[in-house]
Amino acid sequence: MSHTESSLLKFITCGSVDDGKSTLIGHILYDSKMLYADQEQALMLDSQVGSRNGAIDYSLLLDGLMAEREQGITIDVAYRYFNTERRSFIVADTPGHEEYTRNMAVGAAFADLAVILMDATQGVLVQTRRHARICALMGIKHFIFAVNKIDLAGYDEQRFLNICNDIEQLRTELGLENAVIIPVSATEGDNVTQRSANMKWYDGPTLLEHLETVDISADVVERGFYMPVQRVSRPDHSFRGFQGQIEAGQISVGDTVSILPSGESAIVKSLHIGDVSADVAITGQPVTIQLDREVDVSRGCVLTNDANLQTATTFSATLLWMDEQQLVPGKEYWIKVGTKLLPALVTELRHKVDVNNGSLQPATTAYKNELVGCEIVVSEPLVVDEFKLHKTMGGLILIDRVSHATAACGVIESVGAQNKDGVVLQDGHTKLQVNLFDSFWFDPNVNMVLREKHPAITFNKGDVLPLQGDQCRYPANFDVQYEAGYANIRDGIFTGFGDRDSQLPLLDINGLEVGDNTVADFGRYRSILVSAKR
Structure with a gap:
């Protein structure tokens, strides 16, 4: 068999x-x-x-x-x-x-x-x-x-x-x-x-x-060893162990482990599976790990070795919204990743996923059973990774801080300031992501100006840009400045990357005119809507 x-x-x-x-x-x-x-x-x-x-x-x-x-x-x-x-x-x-x-x-x-x-x-x-x-x-x-x-x-x-x-x-x-x-x-x-x-x-x-x-053994094996700490065991003054389930890899007595998010390291002094001492522990086993020195470890920390886990305060995620109350960007929730529970803020909704065809649609809120892409900020550094690389540290739930009901479950798509959504101008192999067409609105419920990322779209050289709309009104001719040069828009068409025309307005990638008063510039090219559609 x-x-x-x-x-x-x-x-x-x-x-x-x-x-x-x-x-x-x-x-x-x-x-x-x-x-x-x-x-x-x-x-x-x-x-x-x-x-x-x-x-x-x-x-x-x-x-x-x-x-x-x-x-x-x-x-x-x-x-x-x-x-x-x-x-x-x-x-x-x-x-x-x-x-x-x-x-x-x-x-x-x-x-x-x-x-x-x-x-x-x-x-x-x-x-x-x-x-x-x-x-x-x-x-x-x-x-x-x-x-x-x-x-x-x-x-x-x-x-x-x-x-x-x-x-x-x-x-x-x-x-x-x-x-x-x-x-x-x-x-x-x-x-x-x-x-x-x-x-x-x-x-x-x-x-x-x-x-x-069916053979499921060929599924992607997660890299390295890691174990989220569930409990610190201190039966007496002579023993301090860290308990949890090994989510990936194996660990042996004498191995060096890193403690995240602090970044400290220590050597494994002893391993215990239940009340039995062991030399090696593997994926799926609940273990108690004793280290060779005193380090700052508590519930929510992660013991790891060669797993390349990341520590971040911002990341992009896809959520399945599960709450009867709609998702409101700017509202605080509890987030749970691994064994860590922290306050978190959904700062932006990037898109909503059409379940029929998978297309990405603009979104300002989410209702029960909808899939949305969003940006999340947490109150302190959190050990995370992309879900496709490490499932336990890439899966999350959001919890309502008042009712304590599970508001959403989801997966982390990217860590840090990366954002796959937004408008990209492309000429050959040169690409520039711009935020010219992001939407802004004032939400009186949270007394904040919120930002909605434009769904992912690429405009190639020769394409007509949507310069006029409910919230933006750009001139037909202007240049966009970025680190390596200028993107040229002429007669409403992206004509490629070239020289600067000093007779035309010069904007940065966020749509603000370079060199002038940015507050006035914002009102000149875009507007903030008071949210009435919530």
Whole structure:
């Protein structure tokens, strides 16, 4: 038996409401003989009064809340544990209704693979796209697109192929590398655990076969060793240890570790896994690390070795907004990264993500279940990194400081002052990012002037610039000064990088005229709007 087949696989089922997620997992549990005799008997009895005219309703194995059974939908995330001869599994059955998208995101945060269901009679829906996008955002690398209820579509091959085309477009849009498409019927069992005799045209694996054999070991391995400190252990005056779970790499007695954010270093004097001394500890193990000297370490600090983690007070992030109250830039929240909790401020909204096509749209606020790109500032240096490099130090949640409700979850895209949004002027290999078209407004709720970054766009030499609008009114001819020279705008067209024309206005990359009173210049070329659209 290979390591891949015997290892644990954590996966999530998601998709639009009533696509059959609970029924699918219930069928796998039933066919895998993972039920006690009394559970099987209860399932038979409950199915007698269900919606399938006495036939087994497999969803009842997952939908345990009374409200779920009454409405016929999943509300809470249901975790189930089962195993086959080849592998062990933990599955999170998540709700499909848009109202409970945040519950689905919680399930996605733990998973290695996503099973995204869709109704064969309806195809790819908005909620299907939203869930696929959230799963990709949460770092899931492996996907199974299960085209369910194929029996209601008459086991039609052409219908399946049409849906496959839509899925391929979504797959390309999200950059999904490891994805398979399987036609199934969760109620009848076609291609769930046994190959269907009704679809001779399909020669791929059943859903369970793929779950048993998919190789997740090839996923990106995080660099170096790091462990966020959860607790300082001081049982007596002779011992001071730092406890936490190793998130990446391994550590041995005698290794040198750095303590972030202070930057101090020390040598590992002893390791303890539980109450047992050890010479080596590896990823996933909860350990107590004793150092050879006294250093300033508390909860939220990170012990690291060759992980290249960063310390910053500003970074760019993509958030899934989960709160009933809308996101207000300038409002303070608690931010939690690793084991550290700090006050944080969302200073700018850079864009909103259209869940249908992935396009970036201007944004001044965010509502529940929306994806937004933003800038975040924290009150003191925080140990972070890009999510794609280190998941634990690149994932975050925002917490409302008044209600203590989780307001958002998200991932860090870039650290520091980097910003991938904004207008870029390009001539050949020369590029210049300018802030000429950023929007400003006064928000009376927080008594601040807030800034909205223009969505990412590149203007090449010869392109017409949007110089006139609600908040900007630039002349048709001017130059933009930057460190290496000048960008020339003539008759509203970016004509490339060249010499300065002293007869024309000279602006800096922020749209302020060079050499004059900047306050007056701001009013000359742009205006601040009082926010009435909140």
